[in-house]
Amino acid sequence: MAHWNTDRAGGHAGDGRSRMVRAGKELWRRFEERFGSVAQFVLFMFFANAITVVQLVLMPILKWVFGKTSLVDIPVQALPIGGSGDHVVYMFDYAAGHVDADGLGGGLAYFLAVQITLFIGQVLDFFAQRNITFRSNTSIRVAAFWYAIAYILITVAAAALQVAYKAPVYSLMQNWFGQVRGQSVADVVTMLINSTIAFWVFYLVFKVIFKRVPEGDEDAASRDETPRPAPASRS
Structure with missing residues (x-):
């Protein structure tokens, strides 16, 4: 008898959760119907932030x-953009040896840790935003194809911006938190800056390349290789 009561209580709890899920879905559906563009941006922001968290966890692990x-002793210094005397400033500047002050x-x-982290994050973001948002x-x-082009351009632009802010960020964080902990915090800060840049730029890119056409027109749209702004999801 006690066993029957336990099963019955569990069934009631399951029914309650199911009703809450259905109510949540219905609430979101109504919100989407009334505020289509806002709902789309909310989803975009949710996935972008979730993937940023994944990157913040993954990058320090890969770096470690x-x-x-021995990869740390292989320099990666590409695209010189200036210099002073014998010192050359590179857009991608990962000199051999451990990270300095x-x-x-x-x-x-370090180069692979950063680029692999960014690549994994962008692949996850691509499918989540395309299929769900x-x-x-x-x-x-x-x-x-267009996403890859945008990714390359944004990566280069972000690297160019790092030339201006990376050294001050690392110096400030190490003054505040000490050398070892400060470098870890600075890694997070630079990743957040990169993610913020990508967030706003990719939202505009996605609005163009992720089109939705009426049912039955997918084949015609798939042959059109020139991206045009996507229509508003729902209004």
């Missing part, structure tokens, strides 16, 4: 793992 290898160095180990039903290959 790669930092234990200005946030420079780290070699190929914008509900695009046009060619995924065309969207991926």
